[in-house]
Amino acid sequence: MEVLIEKENKKKNINFRGNVRELLEKLDINPETVIIISNDQVLTEDEKLEGDEKIKILSVVSGG
Amino acid sequence: MKCNLCEKKAVILNPSYCKEHFIDDFEKKVEETIKQFNLFNKNEKILVATSGGKDSLTVLHILKKLGYNVKGLLIDEGIKNYREYTIDDMNEFSKKYDIDFVIKSFEEEYSSTLDDITKKTTLNPCHICGIFRRQLLNKYSKEYDVIATGHNLDDEAQSILMNLLKSQTNLLSRLGPITGLKKDDKFTRRVKPLYLLSEKNIRLYTFLLGLKNTFTECPYSSSSFRNEISIMLNELENENQGTKSNIVNHFLKNQDKIKKIGEKEGSANLCYICNEPSSGKICNACNILKELKLI
Numbered sequence: 417m418e419v420l421i422e423k424e425n426k427k428k429n430i431n432f433r434g435n436v437r438e439l440l441e442k443l444d445i446n447p448e449t450v451i452i453i454s455n456d457q458v459l460t461e462d463e464k465l466e467g468d469e470k471i472k473i474l475s476v477v478s479g480g
Numbered sequence: 481m482k483c484n485l486c487e488k489k490a491v492i493l494n495p496s497y498c499k500e501h502f503i504d505d506f507e508k509k510v511e512e513t514i515k516q517f518n519l520f521n522k523n524e525k526i527l528v529a530t531s532g533g534k535d536s537l538t539v540l541h542i543l544k545k546l547g548y549n550v551k552g553l554l555i556d557e558g559i560k561n562y563r564e565y566t567i568d569d570m571n572e573f574s575k576k577y578d579i580d581f582v583i584k585s586f587e588e589e590y591s592s593t594l595d596d597i598t599k600k601t602t603l604n605p606c607h608i609c610g611i612f613r614r615q616l617l618n619k620y621s622k623e624y625d626v627i628a629t630g631h632n633l634d635d636e637a638q639s640i641l642m643n644l645l646k647s648q649t650n651l652l653s654r655l656g657p658i659t660g661l662k663k664d665d666k667f668t669r670r671v672k673p674l675y676l677l678s679e680k681n682i683r684l685y686t687f688l689l690g691l692k693n694t695f696t697e698c699p700y701s702s703s704s705f706r707n708e709i710s711i712m713l714n715e716l717e718n719e720n721q722g723t724k725s726n727i728v729n730h731f732l733k734n735q736d737k738i739k740k741i742g743e744k745e746g747s748a749n750l751c752y753i754c755n756e757p758s759s760g761k762i763c764n765a766c767n768i769l770k771e772l773k774l775i
């Protein structure tokens with residue numbers, strides 16, 4: 417799975433299966449601070465991931 | 481999970497709403513906030529203090545959609561690798577939604593950018609930034625009935641906590657959905673239409689409507705105490721949904737009592753240098769300008 421973390425401007429390739437909430441736990445990201453996008457669609461925390469998705473993690477906090 | 485109100489896929493949980501129903505609910509909440517706190521009406525001229533960030537773009541977009549008379553004011557502090565991008569975002573937004581805005585800059589007003597100033601002082605950039613921005617906002621809002629800002633539920637809960645933890649009573653006068661209601665008319669009324677909306681929902685709204693697609697972050701922002709509070713609050717909220725609302729609701733219930741504590745310090749004089757409202761003979765902005773030998 418390819419994960420782009422907007423705030424860090426970093427792309428990661430990871431092996432992962434599970435739901436969105438578990439993915440965020442694995443990446444040590446607080447769900448309150450992000451919005452998860454795949455294929456231009458917003459994913460909710462309960463959604464299952466197969467492992468072959470491209471995921472974008474948008475930051476909710478914009479400083480300034 | 482499905483939307484609570486229709487068969488479509490949810491974009492948010494607790495409560496679960498699809499895209500359309502989330503947008504609907506979000507806009508209704510803003511409208512309710514305006515009515516509940518009596519922020520302004522359709523005959524008044526509203527100046528939106530905008531940074532080109534998600535919060536102020538959301539305010540501008542919804543107020544225009546609801547038929548209010550709005551214009552934006554963007555303050556260009558002169559922060560490299562940040563402000564130029566949000567000005568681009570603002571220009572694009574303004575054209576797309578036909579919303580007028582003006583830019584005023586530290587450079588033309590103080591003949592110095594924030595980047596220049598921070599090199600000459602050990603004062604916290606955000607402290608200087610806030611004081612100067614407030615001065616310019618006052619200066620350029622004279623012909624308006626009301627200034628609307630993008631302050632949201634997160635900002636407010638943070639301010640309440642900061643005030644408690646550091647006893648920053650200077651923040652007290654800025655708490656609440658509506659501030660600056662002074663009888664003597666030196667202050668333009670300030671209002672927060674996003675008062676009850678969380679940062680996460682605002683980001684979701686801007687994403688779903690395509691209002692803001694780029695990520696921008698001020699290079700000075702990570703150094704702030706507010707940032708630490710924000711991280712802590714989000715941890716609490718994650719473990720205990722509703723924490724931020726609870727903090728703000730508690731404040732609202734005791735607003736009159738709490739704000740009285742700060743009133744002594746907020747009593748308004750006029751600064752003898754710039755003639756803007758000030759708690760002392762000389763305002764904070766002019767004090768810093770003097771210190772930096774800019775006036």
Ligand code: SF4
Nearest residue numbers: 480606609698700701
């Ligand atoms: S983070 Fe600080 S310096 Fe940057 S825009 Fe906000 S207040 Fe100004």
Ligand SMILES: [Zn+2]
Nearest residue numbers: 483486498501
């Ligand atoms: Zn729906």
Ligand SMILES: [Zn+2]
Nearest residue numbers: 751754763766
């Ligand atoms: Zn002054």
